Amino acid sequence: MDYDEDSATDEAYQTCVSYIVEHAPVERDDTVVDMGTGTGTVAVELASKCERVLGRDINDEWLRYARKKTAEKGLENVSFDHGSFQEPNVEEAVDVVVTSYALYMAYDEDGEEALRAAIEGISSLNPSHLVIADKMFFGPPESRGDYETLPQMGVVANLLADAGFTLTDVKIVSGSVGVLVATRTSG
Numbered sequence: 001m002d003y004d005e006d007s008a009t010d011e012a013y014q015t016c017v018s019y020i021v022e023h024a025p026v027e028r029d030d031t032v033v034d035m036g037t038g039t040g041t042v043a044v045e046l047a048s049k050c051e052r053v054l055g056r057d058i059n060d061e062w063l064r065y066a067r068k069k070t071a072e073k074g075l076e077n078v079s080f081d082h083g084s085f086q087e088p089n090v091e092e093a094v095d096v097v098v099t100s101y102a103l104y105m106a107y108d109e110d111g112e113e114a115l116r117a118a119i120e121g122i123s124s125l126n127p128s129h130l131v132i133a134d135k136m137f138f139g140p141p142e143s144r145g146d147y148e149t150l151p152q153m154g155v156v157a158n159l160l161a162d163a164g165f166t167l168t169d170v171k172i173v174s175g176s177v178g179v180l181v182a183t184r185t186s187g
């Protein structure tokens with residue numbers, strides 16, 4: 001799929017995926033949700049680090065592609081189903097929710113309140129950690145690149161705090177891309 005080919009050569013994206021794989025607080029017996037899984041890249045990368053990965057997305061074509069890719073790799077602990085930030089469609093107990101390059105779309109569509117609803121949706125799964133690799137502004141306007149409508153990292157951090165999470169790790173990849181690791185502290 002073109003998306004996989006493009007992201008394979010996207011340095012910032014690859015740095016995010018590597019950071020997730022190396023630093024996300026995922027334990028061997030964890031159940032991890034990859035929200036907005038797309039073609040399942042992050043879900044596949046995390047498969048060997050945990051008990052199960054549940055990929056969720058609103059795009060059924062990409063979910064089909066992710067299933068095919070996972071089957072070809074012989075990964076039996078990764079599954080994909082329809083689900084959204086607002087309605088995750090997850091019944092299992094969840095330890096960690098990871099989301100990569102997907103949350104910013106909520107902000108792009110409907111601003112801070114949509115971002116709040118998306119964060120509340122994944123925090124309703126009661127994970128101990130949220131890992132957000134995404135496009136957001138980490139610096140001053142001159143470091144923004146081509147993007148116009150991205151949230152400031154502080155906005156995302158405040159919404160995470162409102163949902164009961166505290167930032168415990170931040171990896172700034174560029175002025176407009178980075179990884180946030182948030183740990184549940186209340187709720």
Ligand SMILES: C[S@@+](CC[C@H](N)C(=O)[O-])C[C@H]1O[C@@H](n2cnc3c(N)ncnc32)[C@H](O)[C@@H]1O
Nearest residue numbers: 036037038041057058059084085100101102105
């Ligand atoms: C740019 S792709 C990123 C895919 C994947 N996470 C990755 O790292 O390659 C964004 C994905 O977010 C999904 N998405 C957008 N809005 C969503 C929502 N409200 N709930 C769940 N997924 C959503 C899209 O369908 C798409 O698959």
